[in-house]
Amino acid sequence: MRLSTWKYIFKEGLGGLGKNFWMSLATITTVAIALVVLGIFLMMATNIQNIALYLESQVEIAAYLDDDFDRNRKSALISSVYAIDGVADVQYVTKEEGLERLKEQFGENSEILEAVEDVNPLTDSLEIWVSDPTLIHEIAASLGEVKGIRKVYYHGEVVEKLVQLTDMIRYFGMILVIMLVLGTLFLITNTVRLTVFARRREISIMQLVGATDGMIRWPFFLEGMLMGFLGSLIAVGVVVQAYLWAFEMISNLLPFVPLVPADPMLVNLSKLLVLSGMVVGAIGSWVSVRKYLRA
Amino acid sequence: MIEFFNVSKVYNDHVYALQGVNLSIEKGEFVFLVGPSGAGKTTFVKLLYRQEKASKGQVFFDGYNLGKLRRKDIPFYRRRIGVVFQDFKLLPQKTAYENVAFALVVTEATQKEIEKKVPSILEMVGLEDKWNSYPHELSGGEQQRVAIARALVNTPQLLIADEPTGNLDPDTSWEIMDLISRVNRMGTTVLMATHARDIVNTMKKRVIALENGQVVRDQAKGGYGDEA
Missing domain, CATH: 3.40.50.300 (P-loop containing nucleotide triphosphate hydrolases)
Structure with missing residues (x-):
C-alpha cells in the first residue's frame, strides 16, 4: 500500500476513538477494570508466594557438637556442613552465646540460670538453614554423620506441614492466575468484538465501495491497540497507587509481614499490563473484523 | 457488456x-x-x-x-461499477465530502486527485454547499445524491x-x-x-x-x- 494510504489508515484508526466516543469509552473502561483486577491479583499472588518463600527460609536445624570439640577445627566443620546438599547457611554458636540466648528467653526468670553459669552445661552448636525444606530429613541425617556433631534437632512434622501449606498456596495461586488471565482475555476481546459488531454495517459499506480487506482491517487494528493501551494506562495508575498505599499501611500495621518491594515488581507488572492491553485489544479487533469481512 | x-x-x-x-x-x-x-x-x-x-x-x-x-x-x-441503494449506505461518521472521497481513497488515489474530483462531482449532483454535512444532517434526497456522487466518482x-x-x-x-x-x-x-x-x-x-x-x-x- 502507498504511503498516503497508510496515512489514511493511521488517521482513521487513531481518530476513530473520538468519532465512536461512547463505545470507545466503554471499551477503555472495561479494559481498565479487567486489568486492575488482574494486576491487583498478581500483586497479591506475588506477595503470598513471597511469604511462603520467607516461611520456608526460616526452617532451621540445630546441631550440637561434642563436649570436647576443638574450636580450631571450626572452619573445617563449617565447610563440611556447607558441602551437604540443600544447606543454605550455617552459623557457629559458642556455648557462651548459647547461654546468653537462653537468658534472654527466660527473661525475668533468668536467675535460675545463675546456678549453672559457672559450669555452662551447653556445648558449642551450629544453626543451619536449608534451601529446600522438603530435603530436611536427608540433611539432618547427613549432619548426624559429620564428625564432631553429637546431636541434631529439628521440627520435622512442623516443616512437613509448612511445606504442604506453601505447596498448596503455590498450586492454587497458579490456578487462580491462569483462570483470571483467561477471564481477562475473554472480557477484553469480547468488548472489542462489540465495538466492531456495532460498526459491521460500516464494514460492509466499505466493501461495497471497493475497499480491500487491509484498508478496512488496519484502522480497526490500530484502534483496538490504542483502546487497549489507554485502558492499560489507567489500570497501571490505579494498581501502582493501590500497591504503594497498601505497602505503607501493612508495613505500619503488620511490620513482620515480608512484603515484596515496590521497585522492580511494579515496573515489571506495569510493562506486563500495558503490553497485554495492547496485544489483546489489537488481536481482538483483528479477529472480529475478519469475521465480518468474510460475512 | x-x-x-x-x-x-x-x-x-x-x-x-x-x-x-x-x-x-x-x-x-x-x-x-x-x-x-x-x-x-x-x-x-x-x-x-x-x-x-x-x-x-x-x-x-x-x-x-x-x-x-x-x-x-x-x-x-x-x-x-457504482452501486446505489434504497437505504443510501453512507458511512455515518464521515461528511458528504469524506464519503465521496472514500471511494477514491480505496483506489489509492493521490490527495491531489481527490481534491480535484470530489468537489466537481459534488457540484454535479447539486451538493456544492453541503460538503461538510454528516449524513444525519442531510435530507433523504441529499443523502441519495451523496451516494450517487460516491458511485460515480471513479467514473x-x-x-x-x-x-x-x-x-x-x-x-x-x-x-x-x-x-x-x-x-x-x-x-x-x-x-x-x-x-x-x-x-x-x-x-x-x-x-x-x-x-x-x-x-x-x-x-x-x-x-x-x-x-x-
Missing part, C-alpha cells in the same frame, strides 16, 4: 431466487428491472456487484466471468441502482431520476431495480420484468405493468 447465461440462484438448497435467466445488456443502455417483492430483483443486482455467486450458469461483465472472480479481486472489480462503466427512490417522496424521486438520466446520457450504463410504476411508465426505457425468479418480459421502451 452484461450477460446472463442460464443463471439460477438457490438459497438453502430449495429457495429459488432466480431460475434460468438469460439476457444481455449493452453498453450505454438504461434498463429498469421491475417485479413484485420477492421476484428476484435484489438477487439479480447482488449477482452483478458480486455480493452473491450464481448457483448455476454464468454472469459476465465486460467479458469477465464474475463467478470465477477471486475474493481478493472483488474490491478491484467493484471500483469499476464507472455501470451504475447499479437498487430501488434508489424507495425511501424518497415523489418530487425528490424525480430529481434523483433526472440525475440518473443525466449520468446515462454521459455514457454510463444504468441498471435500476424499482417499484416506482410512474417513473418506469414515464421514462419509456427498456424494462425487464421478473416474477418468481424468471424473466417474464423484456421490452424496449416498455412500461411497468402488463397493460403495455
Whole structure:
C-alpha cells in the first residue's frame, strides 16, 4: 500500500476513538477494570508466594557438637556442613552465646540460670538453614554423620506441614492466575468484538465501495491497540497507587509481614499490563473484523 | 457488456431466487428491472456487484466471468461499477465530502486527485454547499445524491441502482431520476431495480420484468405493468 494510504489508515484508526466516543469509552473502561483486577491479583499472588518463600527460609536445624570439640577445627566443620546438599547457611554458636540466648528467653526468670553459669552445661552448636525444606530429613541425617556433631534437632512434622501449606498456596495461586488471565482475555476481546459488531454495517459499506480487506482491517487494528493501551494506562495508575498505599499501611500495621518491594515488581507488572492491553485489544479487533469481512 | 447465461440462484438448497435467466445488456443502455417483492430483483443486482455467486450458469461483465472472480479481486472489480441503494449506505461518521472521497481513497488515489474530483462531482449532483454535512444532517434526497456522487466518482462503466427512490417522496424521486438520466446520457450504463410504476411508465426505457425468479418480459421502451 502507498504511503498516503497508510496515512489514511493511521488517521482513521487513531481518530476513530473520538468519532465512536461512547463505545470507545466503554471499551477503555472495561479494559481498565479487567486489568486492575488482574494486576491487583498478581500483586497479591506475588506477595503470598513471597511469604511462603520467607516461611520456608526460616526452617532451621540445630546441631550440637561434642563436649570436647576443638574450636580450631571450626572452619573445617563449617565447610563440611556447607558441602551437604540443600544447606543454605550455617552459623557457629559458642556455648557462651548459647547461654546468653537462653537468658534472654527466660527473661525475668533468668536467675535460675545463675546456678549453672559457672559450669555452662551447653556445648558449642551450629544453626543451619536449608534451601529446600522438603530435603530436611536427608540433611539432618547427613549432619548426624559429620564428625564432631553429637546431636541434631529439628521440627520435622512442623516443616512437613509448612511445606504442604506453601505447596498448596503455590498450586492454587497458579490456578487462580491462569483462570483470571483467561477471564481477562475473554472480557477484553469480547468488548472489542462489540465495538466492531456495532460498526459491521460500516464494514460492509466499505466493501461495497471497493475497499480491500487491509484498508478496512488496519484502522480497526490500530484502534483496538490504542483502546487497549489507554485502558492499560489507567489500570497501571490505579494498581501502582493501590500497591504503594497498601505497602505503607501493612508495613505500619503488620511490620513482620515480608512484603515484596515496590521497585522492580511494579515496573515489571506495569510493562506486563500495558503490553497485554495492547496485544489483546489489537488481536481482538483483528479477529472480529475478519469475521465480518468474510460475512 | 452484461450477460446472463442460464443463471439460477438457490438459497438453502430449495429457495429459488432466480431460475434460468438469460439476457444481455449493452453498453450505454438504461434498463429498469421491475417485479413484485420477492421476484428476484435484489438477487439479480447482488449477482452483478458480486455480493452473491450464481448457483448455476454464468454472469459476465465486460467479458469477465464474475463467478470465477477471486475474493481478493472483488474490491478491484467493484471500483469499476457504482452501486446505489434504497437505504443510501453512507458511512455515518464521515461528511458528504469524506464519503465521496472514500471511494477514491480505496483506489489509492493521490490527495491531489481527490481534491480535484470530489468537489466537481459534488457540484454535479447539486451538493456544492453541503460538503461538510454528516449524513444525519442531510435530507433523504441529499443523502441519495451523496451516494450517487460516491458511485460515480471513479467514473464507472455501470451504475447499479437498487430501488434508489424507495425511501424518497415523489418530487425528490424525480430529481434523483433526472440525475440518473443525466449520468446515462454521459455514457454510463444504468441498471435500476424499482417499484416506482410512474417513473418506469414515464421514462419509456427498456424494462425487464421478473416474477418468481424468471424473466417474464423484456421490452424496449416498455412500461411497468402488463397493460403495455
